[in-house]
Amino acid sequence: MARIISIINEKGGSGKTTTSVNLGAFLAKLGKKVLLLDLDPQANATISLGLSPKKIPLNLYHSLSKEAPLREIIKHTSLFNFDIAPASADLAGSNIELLDKEDREKVLSDILSSTAENYDFVLLDPPPSLGILTINTLVAAKEVIIPIQCEFFALKSLDQLFEIFDLLEKNLGKNFYQIFGLLTMYDRRNILSREIVKKAKETFSGKILETIIPRSVRLAEAPKFGKTIFQYAPESKGARAYEMLAEEIINQT
Numbered sequence: 001m002a003r004i005i006s007i008i009n010e011k012g013g014s015g016k017t018t019t020s021v022n023l024g025a026f027l028a029k030l031g032k033k034v035l036l037l038d039l040d041p042q043a044n045a046t047i048s049l050g051l052s053p054k055k056i057p058l059n060l061y062h063s064l065s066k067e068a069p070l071r072e073i074i075k076h077t078s079l080f081n082f083d084i085a086p087a088s089a090d091l092a093g094s095n096i097e098l099l100d101k102e103d104r105e106k107v108l109s110d111i112l113s114s115t116a117e118n119y120d121f122v123l124l125d126p127p128p129s130l131g132i133l134t135i136n137t138l139v140a141a142k143e144v145i146i147p148i149q150c151e152f153f154a155l156k157s158l159d160q161l162f163e164i165f166d167l168l169e170k171n172l173g174k175n176f177y178q179i180f181g182l183l184t185m186y187d188r189r190n191i192l193s194r195e196i197v198k199k200a201k202e203t204f205s206g207k208i209l210e211t212i213i214p215r216s217v218r219l220a221e222a223p224k225f226g227k228t229i230f231q232y233a234p235e236s237k238g239a240r241a242y243e244m245l246a247e248e249i250i251n252q253t
Helices: 016-029 044-048 060-064 091-100 104-112 132-140 154-172 191-203 217-225 237-251
Strands: 003-007 034-038 082-085 121-125 143-149 178-184
Touching (some): 003 016, 003 132, 016 034, 016 044, 016 082, 016 121, 016 143, 016 178, 016 217, 016 237, 034 044, 044 217, 060 104, 091 104, 091 132, 104 132, 132 154, 143 154, 154 191, 178 191, 217 237
Parallel strands (some): 003 121, 034 082, 034 121, 143 178
16 A cells, blocks of 8 residues: 655745755655646656656546546656655646535545555645645555654744644545654754754654755756756765665655
8 A cells, every 4th residue: 555645835935846856856766656646837856857848738627527537647756666656837727626526635545545545655835835736645645644844943943844634634524644744955064953953853743754854966956957866966965864764765655
């Protein structure tokens, strides 16, 4: 049975898409079959994996609108065992169209149900907002990873996310198997970064992953070349961190 994980943060620049793409790459490297769903109209995950949204006739918008089954829009990436359901700017329309549908928060879960069984991991990369697309990823997911940038305001945004989780439980009976915080953009030379790590582990005891993702020029550069960090700079500290993260996630059973 696939582990379906939503990688979510309402705040942009947290490392959400970087984590989605590179966690997927290293899970595949470690022998797992992975599907990444890019639900962000900006299509950053799609572009990061070397695909051009404008050259792809079918994308997740067409599956969410029931114009094409999910299996028909999935593309293989350049990495063995790593597939993507791509995004395009069309997905912005889904934010409006889904609001008129019955059981609108379950549309993604429905279209994913028959496809997820073909994979070990399904990673969901929603927009950096709490709109209907993000709610759909939370309803479909069994687990959540929240990238937390090592800066002052990052921890404050977590409180709002946990309020959303509580509302999902009260209104939809939605419970997650696991919720994890992932510290990102860590600079060990920076006192504030070290303080954020300490504070996060105190405030969310037992919910912070051991792996910490460092601030890395190589991680920032890789998407420009349509490559994961595994392909672009496999010996870099960013690559080592994401491989450690993949191993940690695999061991979280």
